[in-house]
Amino acid sequence: MDQQFLASTKDKMVKAMKVLSEDLGTIRTGRATAALIENLVIAAYDNTQHLRLKEMATITTDGPRMLVIAPFDPTVIRDIERSINTANLGYSAASDGNILRISIPPLTDDRRQEYIKLAHAKVEGGRVMVRQVRHESMVQLKHKFEAKELGEDEKKHLEKEIQTFTDEFMAEIDMMRENKEKELSEI
Numbered sequence: 001m002d003q004q005f006l007a008s009t010k011d012k013m014v015k016a017m018k019v020l021s022e023d024l025g026t027i028r029t030g031r032a033t034a035a036l037i038e039n040l041v042i043a044a045y046d047n048t049q050h051l052r053l054k055e056m057a058t059i060t061t062d063g064p065r066m067l068v069i070a071p072f073d074p075t076v077i078r079d080i081e082r083s084i085n086t087a088n089l090g091y092s093a094a095s096d097g098n099i100l101r102i103s104i105p106p107l108t109d110d111r112r113q114e115y116i117k118l119a120h121a122k123v124e125g126g127r128v129m130v131r132q133v134r135h136e137s138m139v140q141l142k143h144k145f146e147a148k149e150l151g152e153d154e155k156k157h158l159e160k161e162i163q164t165f166t167d168e169f170m171a172e173i174d175m176m177r178e179n180k181e182k183e184l185s186e187i
Contacts, residue, residue, distance in 0.1 A: 002154065005140075006161055012133040013169050020126030024176060027115050027122070028090070029183040032067045032104045034059035040087055044079040056080065062101070069093070069100040107184070115184050123177045127170065134166045 025035035038054035053059065057071040057080065071077050081100055084093040093100040107115070138159060145155045 002158060005137075005158065006165075009133060009137045009162055010165050012136075013130050013165055016126060016129035016133060017169060017172065019129065020122065020173065020176065023122045023125070024119060024180050027119055027180065027184075028104075028107070029115075029180075029186070031064050031183070031186075032061045032102075034061070034067065036104075037067065037069075037084065037089070037102070040083060040089075042076070042080050042083045044076045053080065053083075065104045065106070067102040067104065069102070070098065071100075074098045112184050116181055119177065119180045119184065123173055123180075126173050126176075130166060130169045130173070134162055137162050 022035075025033070026039070028036055034054070038052065038059055040053045041050050042053055042056055043050055044056065053069070056073070056076060057069045060068045060070070062068045069080060071080060077095060077098065077100060081093045081095055084091075084100070084102065091102050091104055093102050141150065141155055141158055141162075144150045145152070150158070
């Protein structure tokens with residue numbers, strides 16, 4: 001039961017980290033990356049289908065400031081272009097035959113600071129998710145202890161393990177924050 005309980009707790013924390021990682025990936029840096037637009041919802045086929053861009057096209061980079069979108073179905077290229085241009089992302093798509101090119105403009109200092117603040121907010125959200133998992137696990141342990149399913153030593157051991165997981169994930173979150181700040185600070 002101990003190992004299964006700990007594995008379940010760790011899995012939940014890993015999921016929280018994955019959410020945070022994906023969230024941080026959506027914050028624009030000065031560098032082109034598919035994560036900036038891959039989850040953009042495209043209204044395609046005369047507005048009958050609503051699909052994410054990554055389901056409709058291959059997204060690649062062409063240098064540090066250029067994204068290239070190659071739709072699987074060339075007939076939707078206008079729908080993709082229209083959706084990107086109206087999404088208010090700060091950049092526009094231009095058709096180049098059967099592909100779209102998006103030029104990513106460099107960040108201004110003010111914009112960089114806004115993105116750093118946004119990254120801090122997302123990181124704090126990640127911390128909250130990990131702490132929430134820890135809290136839920138501790139509550140479960142307390143209930144099991146009160147129901148006499150766990151002994152005092154076993155409870156203390158599990159609490160210590162859960163806190164160790166929490167500390168490890170908090171350190172990883174700090175590294176993610178530092179890396180994102182470094183990315184955003186690069187010109």
